[in-house]
Amino acid sequence: GAVVSQHPSWVICKSGTSVKIECRSLDFQATTMFWYRQFPKQSLMLMATSNEGSKATYEQGVEKDKFLINHASLTLSTLTVTSAHPEDSSFYICSAAGAPKSYNEQFFGPGTRLTVL
Amino acid sequence: DAKTTQPNSMESNEEEPVHLPCNHSTISGTDYIHWYRQLPSQGPEYVIHGLTSNVNNRMASLAIAEDRKSSTLILHRATLRDAAVYYCILRDHPGNTPLVFGKGTRLSVIA
Numbered sequence: 232g233a234v235v236s237q238h239p240s241w242v243i244c245k246s247g248t249s250v251k252i253e254c255r256s257l258d259f260q261a262t263t264m265f266w267y268r269q270f271p272k273q274s275l276m277l278m279a280t281s282n283e284g285s286k287a288t289y290e291q292g293v294e295k296d297k298f299l300i301n302h303a304s305l306t307l308s309t310l311t312v313t314s315a316h317p318e319d320s321s322f323y324i325c326s327a328a329g330a331p332k333s334y335n336e337q338f339f340g341p342g343t344r345l346t347v348l
Numbered sequence: 349d350a351k352t353t354q355p356n357s358m359e360s361n362e363e364e365p366v367h368l369p370c371n372h373s374t375i376s377g378t379d380y381i382h383w384y385r386q387l388p389s390q391g392p393e394y395v396i397h398g399l400t401s402n403v404n405n406r407m408a409s410l411a412i413a414e415d416r417k418s419s420t421l422i423l424h425r426a427t428l429r430d431a432a433v434y435y436c437i438l439r440d441h442p443g444n445t446p447l448v449f450g451k452g453t454r455l456s457v458i459a
């Protein structure tokens with residue numbers, strides 16, 4: 232399968248600061264990347280879909296001005312949590328898709344655990 | 349995407365087979381049945397998928413009911429490393445569409 236990495240794997244920040252999370256597809260060109268959020272003991276919730284070179288599409292209830300997504304290249308997408316608050320503490324996971332490699336299978340990153348104090 | 353129903357949790361003894369059920373009574377003719385699993389503190393990983401016929405791969409087998417309203421993921425010999433949350437997901441368009449996760453089944457494996 233393909234490899235998707237995320238950086239950092241964990242981050243602790245103060246309330247009010249911004250945090251950037253990187254998602255990279257290491258061995259294929261990801262035309263589409265997805266960002267998910269997962270709270271403890273809950274399932275993954277889709278936040279947004281980003282296609283390379285175009286604006287991200289956000290799910291209902293996700294603030295686009297708070298969660299900035301950039302997908303400027305076929306191997307990198309970034310999620311910036313702006314003015315983070317304790318309620319933004321969560322496990323953020325990206326996944327990458329790019330035919331034909333991932334036509335049937337989607338490849339997920341290992342996740343980034345964000346803790347906002 | 350159509351909804352799936354899975355038991356919240358299941359338990360298995362190590363080295364025994366595990367059958368994880370999934371109901372999807374509103375499945376459409378073009379929905380593929382996908383299974384992913386998520387190990388603790390990791391991102392999900394693909395397990396298997398199918399449309400109508402049963403499928404086998406190195407990780408598991410997928411048995412699909414003739415009416416496609418249910419399916420079963422079969423782990424032939426559970427190991428401690430198989431302890432994870434298993435998600436059954438219907439997807440009508442493969443490729444660059446997102447996976448929509450339900451609650452999944454938490455599988456515990458007892459040594």
